[in-house]
Every structure is written in C-alpha cells, then in structure tokens.
Amino acid sequence: MHLRKAKLMFFWVRYPSSAVLKMYFPDIKFNKNNTAQLVKWFSNFREFYYIQMEKYARQAISEGMKTPDDLHVAGDSELYRVLNLHYNRNNHIEVPPNFRYVVEQTLREFFRAIQGGKDNEQSWKKSIYKVISRLDDPVPEYFKSPNFLEQLE
C-alpha cells in the first residue's frame, strides 16, 4: 500500500469511504485485510489531526483569544509546519486551499466547544467530527495515475 500517497489524499478527504479509496489505488488488489488497513490509516490520520487542532485551539484560548473569528491560520504558522511534516513530509505537493479552510473550521469548532465548556461532556468531540466529515472535497484525478508517486519526485 502507498502510505505516502494516502497521507497526501488526506489534504482533500478526512472521511473517504473504502469504495472511494479503492478507486484511487487502481494498482492495488484489495482484500479484507489491506482495505481495513487503508481505512485504519485514515483513522490514524484523523487522530493526529484532531489532536493538533484541539491543542492549537486550547492554546489560542489560553492566550486570551475571545472569539473563534479571530482564529486564522497563517501559511507559515507552527500548526502548518506540523501538519505538513506529518502528511506532506517532503513537500511533494502544494497544500490545497480547501484544506486550509477545513483546518480553520476545525479550529473554530474546537474553540467554541472548549470556550463553552462543552469539553466536560461525555462525547463532546462527536459533534465536531460530524461537522468536519461534511467538508471532504473530491480528490484530484491525477491521484489515480499509475505513476503518481514517481511524478512527485
């Protein structure tokens, strides 16, 4: 399986269905195991992502930010450095504009929840996950190219 490619796809989709994933890996002969592994990868990707988002949101609050509208993520921010290092290690591709939007929305969702003290409730993150799951974008066609990874180098 192509871990690097899967990570890059995360910039477009956070909750891809197994059916969609399979379409973007035409060179893989899928079976129960590797499909489960691929799905598991995205679950792990999300975990890392949400941990960063929560951390950043709490930091903003601790620094005195009062409204989620003030929450903007600069392209040169520490948050981006971390995310890029994780999903786009060697800067293979340019981070799509929509991902920046998704990150901003995610931060604001966490901000509102934490600021409102919702983080003390049972499964307060679930509602946030639901919102973010609706922000997936279509993955570029070129990801289906057989020599996708080679073209990156």
Place this chain on the structure above:
DNA sequence: TTGGGTCCTG
C-alpha cells in the same frame, strides 16, 4: 454479523 469509527496502547 460486518464494516466502519474512536480510544488507548505500545
């Protein structure tokens, strides 16, 4: 029963 998903580990 399965196939996702999350949470928590290692």
Place this chain on the structure above:
DNA sequence: CAGGACCCAA
C-alpha cells in the same frame, strides 16, 4: 502506525 477493546449502524 498497528493492535485490540468496544460501540454503532446496516
């Protein structure tokens, strides 16, 4: 990231 426990919907 992989494993495994556990939950939920189909």
